[in-house]
Amino acid sequence: MTRKLPDKTVERLSQYRRALLNTLSGGKHHIFSHEIANLLHITAVQVRRDIMLIGYTGTLRQGYDVNELIDIIGKIIDTREGQKVAVIGIGNLGRAIMGYFSGKRTRLNIVAAFDSNPDKTDKIYAGVPCYHSDKMMEIIKNEGISIAVISVPGEFAEKVAEDLTMAGIKGILNFSPKPLNVPAHVYLQEFDMLTMLEKVAYFVKKS
Amino acid sequence: MTRKLPDKTVERLSQYRRALLNTLSGGKHHIFSHEIANLLHITAVQVRRDIMLIGYTGTLRQGYDVNELIDIIGKIIDTREGQKVAVIGIGNLGRAIMGYFSGKRTRLNIVAAFDSNPDKTDKIYAGVPCYHSDKMMEIIKNEGISIAVISVPGEFAEKVAEDLTMAGIKGILNFSPKPLNVPAHVYLQEFDMLTMLEKVAYFVKKS
C-alpha cells in the first residue's frame, strides 16, 4: 500500500478509526458509509472515496465490516513495529496530551516525557516516566524514539527542536507558539489554538 | 471589507498578526513578504496574495508597515466591540488554554470559565473567574458570551454543547473527542491532537 494518499485522507482515516473503535465498543459490527459520515459531519461520498483509496471494499447490503476496516486503516497509518513518541515539556498542555493519549489503542506509544524543572522529573505521568531534559538526547537515541511533541514555552522551543533533530527525531508536532526551523527530512506539524479560535470568531462574525 | 476570504487565508491572517506582533516587539517596523513567509514557513507569493486579498498595499522598497498591517488584519478578523469567550472544563487542557490566551493582545476576551467540580470553581485561573457549570447558561446569556471552548471529557460534551446552543452561543471550538451535533447557525470547529500525531507518524513512515 505504498500509494500516496492525500493529506486530508490521512487525517480522516485516523478519525474514522477512532469513530470505528467507538462503534465497536458499542457492539456494532457493520457500518454504512453514511453512518460514518454522520459521526464525523462529512458526506458519505467522501467516506467511500477515502475507503476506495485505501483499497478496502465493503459488502453491498451490510456496508463495511468494522473490524476489518479498523485493521486495514491500521495497516496504512501504523508501522508494523509501532513508533515511539516523546513529549517535551510537562506543563498543563503536556499533561493534557499525556492524559489524552494514554490508553488509546494505537501503535503510537508515548514512552518518555522530558522537562527541565527538577520538581517535575523522575515521576510518572499517565504511566509514562518523565526524565530531566539533560538526558533527552541520549534517551531518544537509545530508545529509538522517532516522534516528538513539543509543549515547552516559545523561547525554548527552537533549542529543543535542534536537540531533537540532532538526536535523530523524524517528526515533530509543535504546540509552542514559535514556528520552528527544521531540516527537510524532519516532518513538522505546527498547531495553534489561537488561530483556531480566531477563525471561529471570524466565521461567527460573518453570520 | 465584507468580501469573503478563503478559509485558509483567514487562518494565515491570524498567524501573520501573531508573527507581526513579535516583530514589532523586536523593534522592527517594516517587513518584506519573504520575511513574513520565512517566519511561517510558507512562500512569499502566498503572503502577498493574502495581503492583496485584504486590500492592503505595501511600499516598494520597505515592504509592509508592521503597525498598519497589524491594524488592517485586526479590522478584518476582529469585531469592533470584541467577542467574549468562555472555556468549559478546567482540567489540564482547559488550564493550558487559559494560560496560553491570557495576555495575548486580541479582541477575543476569555471572560469566564466553567467546571462541574466544586473544587475547581470560585477561583481565578489566569485572571479569569471559574464558575460552577450550573450557572453557565445564565452567565453566558447575561454577559453576551458568543464563543465557547469545550474541554470537558467526551461523555459530557454533547450535553454541554446543547446547553451552550440554548444559551445562544454562536461558535464552538471543541477539543473533546466526541464529534458534536449543533444547529447550522452555530459555527463548529473540532480539533484532535491524536489525528495530528497520527498524521505526523504517517508522513514520517513514508520517508
Added chain:
DNA sequence: AAATTACTGTTATTTTAATAACAATGTTAT
C-alpha cells in the same frame, strides 16, 4: 419476473487553494 430500493465503487466535474509568471516601479550601481 420485473421494478424498486438502498447501498457501494468509480469516474467526471467543480471548487478551492497554491504556485508560477510577469508587469510595474522605485533604488542602487555603473
Added chain:
DNA sequence: ATAACATTGTTATTAAAATAACAGTAATTT
C-alpha cells in the same frame, strides 16, 4: 543616464480536495 536589481501586486496556471453523477448489484417488493 542607463542598466541591473529587488520588491510589490495581479493575473494565469496548476494542483489538491470536495462534490456530483452514475453504473453496478444484491435484496426486497409488487
